Amino acid sequence: DGGITQSPKYLFRKEGQNVTLSCEQNLNHDAMYWYRQDPGQGLRLIYYSQIVNDFQKGDIAEGYSVSREKKESFPLTVTSAQKNPTAFYLCASSIDGVSSDTEAFFGQGTRLTVV
Amino acid sequence: AQSVSQHNHHVILSEAASLELGCNYSYGGTVNLFWYVQYPGQHLQLLLKYFSGDPLVKGIKGFEAEFIKSKFSFNLRKPSVQWSDTAEYFCAVSPLYGGATNKLIFGTGTLLAVQP
Numbered sequence: 001d002g003g004i005t006q007s008p009k010y011l012f013r014k015e016g017q018n019v020t021l022s023c024e025q026n027l028n029h030d031a032m033y034w035y036r037q038d039p040g041q042g043l044r045l046i047y048y049s050q051i052v053n054d055f056q057k058g059d060i061a062e063g064y065s066v067s068r069e070k071k072e073s074f075p076l077t078v079t080s081a082q083k084n085p086t087a088f089y090l091c092a093s094s095i096d097g098v099s100s101d102t103e104a105f106f107g108q109g110t111r112l113t114v115v
Numbered sequence: 116a117q118s119v120s121q122h123n124h125h126v127i128l129s130e131a132a133s134l135e136l137g138c139n140y141s142y143g144g145t146v147n148l149f150w151y152v153q154y155p156g157q158h159l160q161l162l163l164k165y166f167s168g169d170p171l172v173k174g175i176k177g178f179e180a181e182f183i184k185s186k187f188s189f190n191l192r193k194p195s196v197q198w199s200d201t202a203e204y205f206c207a208v209s210p211l212y213g214g215a216t217n218k219l220i221f222g223t224g225t226l227l228a229v230q231p
Contacts, residue, residue, distance in 0.1 A: 040223060043221040045219075045220075090159065105161075
């Protein structure tokens with residue numbers, strides 16, 4: 001089955017700890033994205049990557065970091081600098097980041113709770 | 116900055132009622148337009164999309180949307196809703212910058228509850 005896999009589905013962490021969310025895709029897509037979903041705020045872009053070894057900050061990148069060492073993987077680290085880390089995190093991918101086909105495919109999401 | 120506005124945050128309808136969810140965006144250039152749906156406990160799914168051509172697009176499950184360029188709008192419609200349409204609906208816009216990275220900009224979402 002082609003798709004995007006996010007793991008884990010639920011994650012609990014203590015305040016002050018860094019945590020890494022996994023995102024893997026087997027769609028052979030070049031572009032990958034991380035969004036954060038909060039009630040009443042829709043989806044906000046954290047980071048995106050057009051191609052391997054390249055990524056750019058989105059609208060709310062502070063307190064987050066990413067890497068793109070492999071085409072199929074785009075892990076997101078929520079650092080202790082993120083002031084409100086408790087949220088639902090969605091990973092997405094699209095064929096590439098510059099063509100006119102910008103349809104994004106989404107993973108199931110990871111719900112992070114920081115206590 | 117580009118933005119997407121969804122006018123209704125919560126909508127409650129009875130089964131068989133007609134649905135129209137508003138979506139407006141702020142960007143003067145070429146755009147791709149999307150409606151995504153998130154059913155309870157499920158991942159975000161594409162409902163329909165507009166890239167070019169006929170401004171009236173049909174999606175899955177009887178949904179359709181009309182792109183009105185002069186109004187910067189892409190409203191979602193369904194003539195007769197079902198209880199199974201209960202979900203959160205997101206409008207999204209991808210401004211096309213001609214070579215720069217294309218990004219999806221989402222609205223805040225509309226929670227639709229259909230009462231049996």
